Amino acid sequence: MPEPLSARGVCAVLVTYHPDGGLPDRLARLVPQVGGIVVVDNGSPAPVSAMVDGLTRSVDVTVIENGSNLGIARALNVGVRHAAARGFAAALLLDQDSEVDEDLVAELLSARDSFPEPPRLAIVGARFRDTSGRRVEPVRLGLHGEHWEEVATVITSGSLLSLAAYAAIGPFRDDFFIDYVDEEFCLRARAAGYHIIETRRAIMSHSVGSQTSHRIGLATRWTTNHSPDRRYYIARNNTVLLREYGTSGKSSWRWKSITRCLRLCKRIALFEDDKWNKIRAVGAGWWDGIRGHMGPRHS
16 A cells, blocks of 8 residues: 655646736645645746745745746646656646635545555546536546545646656647647546546636526526637547547547537527637637647637
């Protein structure tokens, strides 16, 4: 039985891009919970190091300035490799706007240590309260414990990543840039024989996009109001996931991809602003996903 992992063996890795003024307060909640913090900035106009300067007296904080937007996947890889080089055993991955509870790390570690095979555990995800009010339910699998359950995938933010598993599975896919980076890693981890679990209790507050709800008769429909660029990456990377991890007939992934894109376009047309640019972006993303054109979007 491996030794339980302590909070001092956890390094928080946070990717920033034009963060708001609340970032120092959100980071301050992490200080007593981890052994170090790495902030990887993707080309914000003002130096992020000035925002976190006051935290360095309480915990070791490293700021890595990329100088431009290299995408969430590459920035995560930069931060995770830095944490590994400093001797940490796990990385706590976070979005810049997530608000963690005071016992987030303790709850993640408790779930990890109670898992039957910790060496085969790639990620412990944090159940979260969606600040938009939407109820989010994971895709559950077979295993479960008192404080955790096995799931198919978890979001990046709030996930405790085993650095030993990361070394074995491989890095986050740089060519995805943003969107579905977390889901692809989870699928790849499970294909390699690793497990993904999530806490049963919500231990952070988080929102996916700027979600709004809309009533259609008795039903409620939600939309994230993402920008055209994000709509492009969502359509493209979802298509790639269907191509690489789909299990049914040879052409079924193409059909699934186009039907998902059409549903997305319908929701954009009904509920969102900047409809034409977003719908064009979905079409371009679908086509690039079919052709395998990856990396940053070129308008």
